[in-house]
Amino acid sequence: AQKVTQAQTEISVVEKEDVTLDCVYETRDTTYYLFWYKQPPSGELVFLIRRNSFDEQNEISGRYSWNFQKSTSSFNFTITASQVVDSAVYFCALSEAGSNSGYALNFGKGTSLLVTP
Amino acid sequence: EAGVTQFPSHSVIEKGQTVTLRCDPISGHDNLYWYRRVMGKEIKFLLHFVKESKQDESGMPNNRFLAERTGGTYSTLKVQPAELEDSGVYFCASSPRQRRTSDTQYFGPGTRLTVL
Numbered sequence: 558a559q560k561v562t563q564a565q566t567e568i569s570v571v572e573k574e575d576v577t578l579d580c581v582y583e584t585r586d587t588t589y590y591l592f593w594y595k596q597p598p599s600g601e602l603v604f605l606i607r608r609n610s611f612d613e614q615n616e617i618s619g620r621y622s623w624n625f626q627k628s629t630s631s632f633n634f635t636i637t638a639s640q641v642v643d644s645a646v647y648f649c650a651l652s653e654a655g656s657n658s659g660y661a662l663n664f665g666k667g668t669s670l671l672v673t674p
Numbered sequence: 675e676a677g678v679t680q681f682p683s684h685s686v687i688e689k690g691q692t693v694t695l696r697c698d699p700i701s702g703h704d705n706l707y708w709y710r711r712v713m714g715k716e717i718k719f720l721l722h723f724v725k726e727s728k729q730d731e732s733g734m735p736n737n738r739f740l741a742e743r744t745g746g747t748y749s750t751l752k753v754q755p756a757e758l759e760d761s762g763v764y765f766c767a768s769s770p771r772q773r774r775t776s777d778t779q780y781f782g783p784g785t786r787l788t789v790l
């Protein structure tokens with residue numbers, strides 16, 4: 558079963574628009590961790606944020622913000638005033654403390670974001 | 675501090691040949707992971723080393739794949755013999771401490787493998 562769902566396959570926005578990337582996860586563990594990674598055209602996965610299940614406080618880092626809602630099992634990512642350099646594939650991932658694959662990240666399929674001038 | 679490096683960046687081989695991928699983790703990181711993404715699919719976990727020991731290899735697809743981590747430093751992933759369905763991008767990641775699921779995994783740029 559899919560543990561992390563990123564329903565948006567591709568999103569295209571014009572520069573300076575705000576954009577939200579959705580992530581819905583599924584787990585039976587009470588302790589788990591959620592991540593967002595960015596994959597620019599160069600190919601490497603760049604870590605953006607880690608959140609544990611006990612901390613529902615939203616986080617803001619510059620133009621990036623994350624909204625963690627346990628009630629809806631969502632961990633959405635918003636880019637404010639998008640820029641062309643934000644164009645990349647963004648992956649949401651889940652790590653479950655009680656999993657047999659205890660340290661493995663379960664990834665969503667990714668959302669390809671294109672920001673045009 | 676150098677990040678995770680992988681070699682080669684691209685590899686094109688014919689079905690039945692052997693390919694060896696290499697990963698150098700961030701210095702001092704005990705944990706090393708291999709993942710792969712085949713076309714159009716999610717990035718999938720392959721296996722996890724803690725130092726030189728295989729902690730979890732539940733994601734390895736079959737016995738054509740062999741991973742080693744000599745001396746707890748770099749790791750190699752050998753595919754022998756390669757099949758068409760092995761084509762994809764192979765990622766390596768590392769994280770610092772043992773037995774900490776919360777530790778962030780830092781990824782390398784990946785090796786794109788094409789099997790013809």
